[in-house]
Amino acid sequence: MSLGSVLLGVLADGPAHGYDLKRAHDARFPAARPLAYGQVYATLGRLQRDGLVEELETRQDAGPERTVYALTDAGREALRHWLGETEQPGPYAADELVRKTITALHTGADSGDFLRRQRAVHLDAMRALTRERSDAAEPGTRIALDHTLAHLDADLRWMEETRERIARDGTTR
Amino acid sequence: MTDTPQSILTAHGVHKSFGRTVALRGAALEVQPGECVAITGPSGSGKSTLLHCLAGVLMPDSGVVTFRGTRLDALGVDERTRLRRSSFGLVLQFGQLVPELSALENVALPLMLEGRRRPDAAAAATQWLERLEVAQLAHTRPTAMSGGEAQRVAIARALVTSPDIVFADEPTGALDTVTGELALDVLVKATRETEAALVLVTHDNRVAAAAEREVVLRDGAIEAAGDGGPGEPT
Numbered sequence: 195m196s197l198g199s200v201l202l203g204v205l206a207d208g209p210a211h212g213y214d215l216k217r218a219h220d221a222r223f224p225a226a227r228p229l230a231y232g233q234v235y236a237t238l239g240r241l242q243r244d245g246l247v248e249e250l251e252t253r254q255d256a257g258p259e260r261t262v263y264a265l266t267d268a269g270r271e272a273l274r275h276w277l278g279e280t281e282q283p284g285p286y287a288a289d290e291l292v293r294k295t296i297t298a299l300h301t302g303a304d305s306g307d308f309l310r311r312q313r314a315v316h317l318d319a320m321r322a323l324t325r326e327r328s329d330a331a332e333p334g335t336r337i338a339l340d341h342t343l344a345h346l347d348a349d350l351r352w353m354e355e356t357r358e359r360i361a362r363d364g365t366t367r
Numbered sequence: 368m369t370d371t372p373q374s375i376l377t378a379h380g381v382h383k384s385f386g387r388t389v390a391l392r393g394a395a396l397e398v399q400p401g402e403c404v405a406i407t408g409p410s411g412s413g414k415s416t417l418l419h420c421l422a423g424v425l426m427p428d429s430g431v432v433t434f435r436g437t438r439l440d441a442l443g444v445d446e447r448t449r450l451r452r453s454s455f456g457l458v459l460q461f462g463q464l465v466p467e468l469s470a471l472e473n474v475a476l477p478l479m480l481e482g483r484r485r486p487d488a489a490a491a492a493t494q495w496l497e498r499l500e501v502a503q504l505a506h507t508r509p510t511a512m513s514g515g516e517a518q519r520v521a522i523a524r525a526l527v528t529s530p531d532i533v534f535a536d537e538p539t540g541a542l543d544t545v546t547g548e549l550a551l552d553v554l555v556k557a558t559r560e561t562e563a564a565l566v567l568v569t570h571d572n573r574v575a576a577a578a579e580r581e582v583v584l585r586d587g588a589i590e591a592a593g594d595g596g597p598g599e600p601t
Contacts, residue, residue: 310583310590313583317575317576317581320572320573320576321576321577321578321579323576324573324577328552343573343576346572347572347573350572358409
């Protein structure tokens with residue numbers, strides 16, 4: 195229901211058509227994959243079926259026909275509910291980094307070298323996001339990037355601790 | 368590792384021990400003009416010792432540090448002090464401001480030690496305090512400042528002599544995340560604007576990510592760069 199809720203959140207600013215919704219989503223979540231139009235219209239279709247949005251009007255200016263959507267009272271209530279609801283943490287255990295490191299440990303492969311190279315890759319990504327963050331004008335954009343940066347930072351700290359642990363004990367036990 | 372002619376600072380085969388504790392065993396590093404390099408590594412890996420050797424605060428037991436082609440160990444104590452005052456800026460974890468002096472006096476101090484007259488030094492210090500948005504603290508003593516404010520004043524003091532290179536040891540270490548981030552931003556921007564090189568020692572990945580390049584120190588030596596990072600010169 196997450197994308198639907200995000201679109202309800204955009205529509206809370208006022209009625210909009212699909213293209214506006216896509217643009218607003220991509221601007222709010224710069225670290226996320228840009229939305230495909232198909233996804234936007236499929237989600238709008240579901241929201242409309244559930245009575246959370248309604249078609250306000252269909253406009254045709256110079257380009258193709260565009261339908262403008264608006265929140266219904268039920269949509270507003272669903273948004274309020276979603277915003278207040280806590281989220282399930284994680285799960286993080288299935289991360290490929292963890293899988294690879296544990297498997298390397300069991301097979302006797304050199305995970306220290308892998309972790310050293312992975313650190314450089316992670317830090318490169320962090321460097322790019324840090325630049326993007328300092329160029330970002332919108333506080334919302336910075337906050338969204340902070341979330342990604344914090345996760346990369348957590349990965350890096352885990353990698354460093356794991357390297358130390360493996361160097362000291364040669365095992366995770 | 369070969370010397371590139373542009374390097375402003377080089378270190379080769381630097382060894383340093385404190386009693387029986389070996390802090391550095393053959394550390395090597397080159398810094399280009401205007402570049403921002405982060406030195407990272409686990410605690411006890413020798414990061415701060417290396418920074419102090421690079422800045423000429425500590426002398427290595429063996430190995431060579433050069434600044435603009437001049438060996439620091441070839442200089443006398445006075446010459447080295449003069450070089451540090453005129454060409455190097457130093458920012459430490461807790462700011463290390465002189466507690467008896469106001470912000471303005473702290474920032475003016477390096478210029479007065481260089482022999483500048485008091486009004487000149489005060490004018491330059493005022494400009495730097497303004498630039499770092501702490502002009503209102505000019506007559507405040509460090510004990511009455513927040514950690515973030517003191518760090519801005521310390522950054523102003525490090526930059527007031529227009530150094531060629533600034534050394535920062537855990538510059539955000541004593542600050543909370545948001546204040547630390549602001550201080551780091553100020554430090555990186557100010558050094559970039561003055562085209563000074565910046566060498567940062569940090570255990571904080573976010574600080575390391577603000578630099579253009581990272582070198583990892585492990586057991587007193589620089590670790591080879593990973594495939595994903597910038598390659599180590601051979």
